[in-house]
Amino acid sequence: MIDINFELPVSKLKEALKNVHPSDIAVLFEDNAEYREKLIEAIGIRRFGEAFIYLNDDLQVRYYLKLEENKKRELLKHFELDDLKTFIELFRVSYHEEILRLLGKERREKVVKLLSYDGDTAGSISSPSFMYFDINSTVKEVTSKVIKESDDNDEIDVIFFHDDVRFVGGLRLQDLIIARESMALYDIVDENYPYAYADDLVASAVRKIRNYDVSVLPVIDDKKVLVGIITADDALDIMKEDHIDAVEGLVALHDHSDASSPLKRSMQRLPWLLMSVVLNIVIATFLTTFSDTIDSNVVLVMFQPMILGMAGNIGTQSIAVTILGLHHEKIKPMRHIRKELFIAIINSLISGLVGVLIVFGFLYLMPNDYADIDKVAMVVGISLVLSMFVSALVGVLLPFILRKLGADEKAASGPIISTVNDFAALGIYFLVATILLINM
Amino acid sequence: MIDINFELPVSKLKEALKNVHPSDIAVLFEDNAEYREKLIEAIGIRRFGEAFIYLNDDLQVRYYLKLEENKKRELLKHFELDDLKTFIELFRVSYHEEILRLLGKERREKVVKLLSYDGDTAGSISSPSFMYFDINSTVKEVTSKVIKESDDNDEIDVIFFHDDVRFVGGLRLQDLIIARESMALYDIVDENYPYAYADDLVASAVRKIRNYDVSVLPVIDDKKVLVGIITADDALDIMKEDHIDAVEGLVALHDHSDASSPLKRSMQRLPWLLMSVVLNIVIATFLTTFSDTIDSNVVLVMFQPMILGMAGNIGTQSIAVTILGLHHEKIKPMRHIRKELFIAIINSLISGLVGVLIVFGFLYLMPNDYADIDKVAMVVGISLVLSMFVSALVGVLLPFILRKLGADEKAASGPIISTVNDFAALGIYFLVATILLINM
Numbered sequence: 066m067i068d069i070n071f072e073l074p075v076s077k078l079k080e081a082l083k084n085v086h087p088s089d090i091a092v093l094f095e096d097n098a099e100y101r102e103k104l105i106e107a108i109g110i111r112r113f114g115e116a117f118i119y120l121n122d123d124l125q126v127r128y129y130l131k132l133e134e135n136k137k138r139e140l141l142k143h144f145e146l147d148d149l150k151t152f153i154e155l156f157r158v159s160y161h162e163e164i165l166r167l168l169g170k171e172r173r174e175k176v177v178k179l180l181s182y183d184g185d186t187a188g189s190i191s192s193p194s195f196m197y198f199d200i201n202s203t204v205k206e207v208t209s210k211v212i213k214e215s216d217d218n219d220e221i222d223v224i225f226f227h228d229d230v231r232f233v234g235g236l237r238l239q240d241l242i243i244a245r246e247s248m249a250l251y252d253i254v255d256e257n258y259p260y261a262y263a264d265d266l267v268a269s270a271v272r273k274i275r276n277y278d279v280s281v282l283p284v285i286d287d288k289k290v291l292v293g294i295i296t297a298d299d300a301l302d303i304m305k306e307d308h309i310d311a312v313e314g315l316v317a318l319h320d321h322s323d324a325s326s327p328l329k330r331s332m333q334r335l336p337w338l339l340m341s342v343v344l345n346i347v348i349a350t351f352l353t354t355f356s357d358t359i360d361s362n363v364v365l366v367m368f369q370p371m372i373l374g375m376a377g378n379i380g381t382q383s384i385a386v387t388i389l390g391l392h393h394e395k396i397k398p399m400r401h402i403r404k405e406l407f408i409a410i411i412n413s414l415i416s417g418l419v420g421v422l423i424v425f426g427f428l429y430l431m432p433n434d435y436a437d438i439d440k441v442a443m444v445v446g447i448s449l450v451l452s453m454f455v456s457a458l459v460g461v462l463l464p465f466i467l468r469k470l471g472a473d474e475k476a477a478s479g480p481i482i483s484t485v486n487d488f489a490a491l492g493i494y495f496l497v498a499t500i501l502l503i504n505m
Numbered sequence: 506m507i508d509i510n511f512e513l514p515v516s517k518l519k520e521a522l523k524n525v526h527p528s529d530i531a532v533l534f535e536d537n538a539e540y541r542e543k544l545i546e547a548i549g550i551r552r553f554g555e556a557f558i559y560l561n562d563d564l565q566v567r568y569y570l571k572l573e574e575n576k577k578r579e580l581l582k583h584f585e586l587d588d589l590k591t592f593i594e595l596f597r598v599s600y601h602e603e604i605l606r607l608l609g610k611e612r613r614e615k616v617v618k619l620l621s622y623d624g625d626t627a628g629s630i631s632s633p634s635f636m637y638f639d640i641n642s643t644v645k646e647v648t649s650k651v652i653k654e655s656d657d658n659d660e661i662d663v664i665f666f667h668d669d670v671r672f673v674g675g676l677r678l679q680d681l682i683i684a685r686e687s688m689a690l691y692d693i694v695d696e697n698y699p700y701a702y703a704d705d706l707v708a709s710a711v712r713k714i715r716n717y718d719v720s721v722l723p724v725i726d727d728k729k730v731l732v733g734i735i736t737a738d739d740a741l742d743i744m745k746e747d748h749i750d751a752v753e754g755l756v757a758l759h760d761h762s763d764a765s766s767p768l769k770r771s772m773q774r775l776p777w778l779l780m781s782v783v784l785n786i787v788i789a790t791f792l793t794t795f796s797d798t799i800d801s802n803v804v805l806v807m808f809q810p811m812i813l814g815m816a817g818n819i820g821t822q823s824i825a826v827t828i829l830g831l832h833h834e835k836i837k838p839m840r841h842i843r844k845e846l847f848i849a850i851i852n853s854l855i856s857g858l859v860g861v862l863i864v865f866g867f868l869y870l871m872p873n874d875y876a877d878i879d880k881v882a883m884v885v886g887i888s889l890v891l892s893m894f895v896s897a898l899v900g901v902l903l904p905f906i907l908r909k910l911g912a913d914e915k916a917a918s919g920p921i922i923s924t925v926n927d928f929a930a931l932g933i934y935f936l937v938a939t940i941l942l943i944n945m
Contacts, residue, residue, distance in 0.1 A: 084697040086716075088717060088718075211682060212682060220718075221679045238679055238682065239660075239662070240655075242648070242655070242681075243652045243655045257524040257526070274738065275738065275742060275745065276526075276559075277528060278660075297736070297737030297741060298714065298715065298719070298737050300737075301711070301714060301740055301744060304744045304745070305744070307748075308744070309829055327844045328847075328851070330848055331847070331851040334819075334822055334848065335851075335855060337818070338815065338818055338856050339859055341818055342859055346863055346864070346867050348807075349807035349810075349811065349864075349867060350871065352806065353807060359806055360803050363796065363800050366799055367788075367789035368785070368789055369810075370785055370789075370792075370927050371782065371785035371786070373813060373814075374781055374924060374927060375778065375782065377817075379774075382774055404767045404770075405767075407771070411768070411775075412771055412775055412778055415775060416778050416782060423783065423786055424786070424789075427789060427790070431790065449782075483814065487810050487814060
């Protein structure tokens with residue numbers, strides 16, 4: 066963390082901030098609300114433009130809206146194109162035009178193109194700053210073009226080539242340097258360089274970067290024309306968001322960000338909680354059908370949390386393992402399901418067996434006036450086995466079913482499913498109890 | 506996915522596999538057990554060595570152990586140093602020497618160095634293939650050294666410089682290309698290039714790559730000597746593992762990998778499940794102290810799943826949001842806790858209010874012979890508010906407390922805590938019930 070004394074005069078501040086990275090400038094800007102104007106004065110609008118996209122979303126929007134039009138225009142000028150696109154998407158669609166009209170024609174057209182891609186496609190996250198040359202030129206020509214077009218803002222680790230207009234491959238700068246001027250580009254360009262299509266899913270593009278160990282992945286359209294690149298750094302940001310999404314999905318959160326107001330975040334989490342209340346009333350209704358069994362065997366109530374908890378635990382394990390598999394690897398459905406169900410059977414059986422022994426021991430040792438403690442222990446054990454297995458079965462199959470239906474497999478997690486599992490577990494518990502304790 | 510007809514003669518197979526990426530070779534090797542020898546014959550040991558590290562861990566170990574010594578030696582020769590280190594760590598420590606002695610002296614020393622770093626430090630994941638030059642040389646000298654030392658296997662997007670022996674900065678290859686031969690390196694090398702210390706945490710190194718948007722992060726030792734680099738691609742792999750760890754932590758899994766045997770994985774998940782059984786017996790014991798209240802108000806049982814479920818839901822939300830914050834951002838503890846508790850109060854109150862209304866409506870409409878349905882509804886409502894708030898409080902505070910104690914904050918999730926929350930929720934429920942229904 067950087068410590069800056071903002072009481073210094075601007076000239077000294079300028080010196081102190083000279084080599085601070087944009088992302089650290091952003092932190093300073095966020096943390097020192099009272100010195101924001103002074104900070105901008107010290108670093109200049111250009112560097113502030115570079116730092117701006119590192120600010121939290123809320124602050125970006127609020128700060129931008131307060132600026133006068135010429136300041137807005139000035140600020141936007143210093144955004145890179147992909148950042149500009151991300152920035153515009155922070156605003157409601159009806160305001161986009163308002164921002165776009167402040168851009169120069171060329172930049173506006175490129176951003177409009179980026180905005181036109183679907184949100185979860187490779188095209189939408191690609192950056193249009195890349196070098197793209199004719200493969201029929203010479204090493205010497207390409208080298209001098211690289212030197213001429215190289216700009217401080219762009220990261221160019223790999224340059225790309227087309228034949229006619231179609232993408233043919235990539236060449237690492239490092240290989241261009243060691244190439245002799247007389248070499249034909251066709252001989253050194255890697256024609257098997259991996260690429261993604263603009264409408265491929267983001268996740269699949271990220272997986273390509275990871276699997277093929279490239280630092281830049283080119284994105285081409287359906288005519289095989291290069292339209293953008295995704296760098297490994299971009300992929301890191303995407304993975305971070307993705308990771309957060311997955312964990313939030315598991316617990317039915319929608320916005321973990323510290324930036325939005327607590328009240329707003331509270332309202333985002335509430336629907337799920339309330340839905341869960343309603344679902345639990347369905348469970349209560351269902352339980353009333355067993356009121357005779359419960360009335361005459363109140364001891365069953367003691368072990369209700371155990372049945373619910375164990376079914377819940379094994380269920381979330383199965384869901385998580387299945388979602389992780391679907392997300393990060395190409396798992397083979399039948400093999401995965403078979404293996405997971407095998408694990409579920411083993412673990413349910415062992416837990417049930419331990420349950421019987423421990424419940425019997427507990428009832429035997431505790432002073433109480435319940436008869437049939439052996440039968441109660443059996444009820445708990447059998448219910449554990451069955452409810453755990455059912456819960457695991459749901460957890461393993463549901464993500465696949467959702468994916469098959471075209472839905473997001475992550476919807477399999479969350480309070481709704483856990484309530485459904487509660488429902489099944491209690492149904493099994495009291496059904497087994499009714500059969501063993503009442504009818505026998 | 507690549508489709509290869511393995512019935513083809515080796516010469517044709519060689520042609521078909523010519524441009525297949527190592528990671529795809531690995532998939533083919535995994536999926537076509539009966540053609541493994543033929544595949545190796547077609548691609549040669551060198552390319553097999555490159556593909557080997559993409560195989561699943563289990564297969565790497567099993568396959569390696571079956572090889573004769575000279576084949577082992579040959580295979581190891583084609584591993585990159587950081588991969589070699591990862592590979593060796595798949596084996597138990599007592600076997601490491603066995604592998605190390607098959608390496609040439611220079612490679613052995615470098616790998617031993619890598620193995621010496623703690624598992625979660627930047628040093629342990631760094632790769633020792635980098636270019637490191639004296640900053641007092643000329644652009645021309647450096648360029649010719651890059652050309653000479655450049656090797657197909659290394660990714661060199663950034664080269665690094667030392668003055669004497671200490672690290673002074675980095676220079677992107679792209680900037681080297683555009684530099685005029687007469688320029689002093691001191692003027693073009695970025696002396697603010699971000700770096701990590703070898704004993705920094707992996708997570709902090711990854712965050713640097715992400716925040717500073719660099720494709721390579723140099724790792725230096727405490728004498729400021731460059732000892733390795735971490736690329737953005739490496740960071741992607743680490744983030745993937747990290748992501749999996751976090752989700753597994755949330756559900757107390759330890760190995761989601763498809764690769765180990767189901768029985769082994771079953772045994773890894775079992776301890777938590779069994780611990781949960783035991784903890785639930787503690788809950789049962791606790792519940793017996795309320796047996797009078799339960800006996801005379803069996804209707805309470807109907808709403809027990811609601812209390813448990815709601816406290817559980819809000820608790821996992823709080824834990825997840827706190828762990829995500831601690832992991833991905835530098836959250837300010839007091840601010841985060843204050844905000845989260847505000848959200849918890851709002852959501853508990855609203856859920857409790859809805860609970861009262863819905864339970865009252867339910868009891869009013871359902872045919873039953875319970876008296877005091879207004880009091881029962883109050884008990885459920887008050888218990889919801891209190892138990893949800895307590896559960897959220899634990900979820901927000903525990904990760905901070907664990908971190909303060911030097912433990913992993915992810916331990917806050919998992920079955921133990923959910924059982925503790927169950928315990929608190931039921932205690933509150935039956936205590937409130939005893940006060941309102943029995944003593945009043």
